[in-house]
Amino acid sequence: MATAPRPFAPRVRRALLGLLAAAAVAGPVVGAASPVDVPAPRPTAPATLHSVDSASLQARYAATRRDIEAAKRAAVELGNGRRAAALEAMTADGRQFLTFDGRNGGRAVEAYGDLSRAERIAVLVPGADVTVDNYWRLRAGAKALRKQLPPRSAVIAWLGYRTPSTVSLASANTERGRDAAQALSAFLRQLGSALPEVNTSLVCHSYGTVVCAHAASRSDAKDIILCGSPGTGYDDVGALHTRATVWAGRGSDDWVADVPHLRLGLGLTEIGLGADPLSSGFGATGFDAGDGGHSDYFKPGSVSLRNIALIVAGQPPARSSSGEHLA
Template identity: 55%
Template sequence: MVSRPISPRLRRTLAAGLVAVAVAAPLAGMAGPDAVPAPDPVAQAPLAVGGVGALDARYAASRAGVLAAERTADAYGDRQRAAALRTMADPARHFLSFDGRDGGRTVEVFGDLAHARRVAVLVPGSDTNLDSYERLRAGAVALEQQAGGDAAHTAVVAWLGYPTPATVSPEVLTDGLADRAAPQLDAFVGQLHQLLPQARTSLVCHSYGSVVCARAAGGLAAADIVLYGSPGVGGDAGTVAGLHTRAAVWAGRGAKDWIADVPHVRVPLLFTTVGLGADPTAPGFGAHLFPAGDADHSTYLQPGSLSLRSIAAIVTGAADAADAAT
């Protein structure tokens, strides 16, 4: 993708923002306990080990990890984290993996994964961590229900497998975190395909998560990649062809989403490149566009919304890419 010119005023604004958040972000990151136990090896093994018959043991091992992290948070007096972890430790919930260290990573299943014929992997954007995890969970629950749940043999996997950037941070302006997360997402989806080789897998990627999915696209074993509320696809890809994927690429943006005001540029600045590049909803990008109604940046998976219905139709295969607007 060719970098577009940027005004001196915007360049100064970006530089000032980088300096300000570079000072604030490390201070904010000091909060919370760090002495959380390492994950149980059972919950860290490749998904295909033991097949679907090993899922219950994996769920149990992950829950033990959640409880250990909750005890650590209590010991450190971190009441917010402890309360969030107690909620996550509900025996009715199913985690494929959990790691409470360094802000937290977790992968949770909604629906019957062992018998799923369709699987949606939900990849979140900025400001998603263990303390704010319930927002991601609510979206996953809504998508699983809209897609028909167990009756339609559809499962949703909420993949918080990378350290998401803060909305106000230097990292959110670059694709560095996405580049580091992409191989992890690629590996997870590959393992999911080994576990369920006949299942249709879709990547459902919100905000900065769409940058992660776009950077991983070339290796993903997926039928669909859905980019919504996207600030750009990162890197130099200016079209779907530049993602080098065999998956159908979909894009949508709600009428009330402030992300529409983000400039789609790539600007060399200081020691990095600022900006996340091409807009996947632009006609020239070549993605299949889906209707997102009047969604704002945080309501795409709100129950009853047009955007949720559109995304669920893609996940179930009901949406026809051949008839979608491009």
């Protein structure tokens, strides 16, 4: 005999109401100017990555450093000390930026490790509220992951899109992620052409999982790792049309667990990111992400970082207590 559907748990109901309220408030101001809109000159370094031999990489790193310095001078002239300080940090000795563009909020792609000798590469795709101004957040995660990996591995921090604000309509639908996926796919094609024998993993955090999911069918990544995902915009792994192994993990103290997994039409747009990637119906392979919060996946010494590194290294991570899939 059929049973009546279970009512929403109180915290899920509160989260749903909060999500709808945030969308209602954020909707009218989505197009408003943002503090990240700091004018910058057009970059001079080549936008396309053709070669990763040592000499080519050193020339590219030098060219992007000049572009960052030019953007810093522009920020100083405008009196934007926060942006100038962030860019100053990016010009430090040893930094390896593959691309940089300070316009339209800023884009930056940085390598950690020697790409010319790498056998495994993790491409780290950030979620909401990561900008040039607080790029250190992405850098910290990339450095921690690189330190956890074996020799002849590299990490690429890919801030290749304008991330949405956490509390905004843009973070509650897939439009920004679909657009960003085009840029990510193009970069991955270039990387694959330059390094055809390298095993590449996509390591995707929060809203970055939306970007990775929409790029999956155009990627040759061996693994796609979804960390703290609020949803990807897809109902299941099959809809991603990828040969990669799709992994999903969520810390037990991550607030994203309370995000409602639904999609609602709101006139010309929609709200919600769909199925929970940790549900058994989604079909991802679960890994233990420990007891951390939403910002703790790359925390040094954490269970989540250790398991993410094991996946990138081609080794089995600790699985969830529920078995093959997280429920």
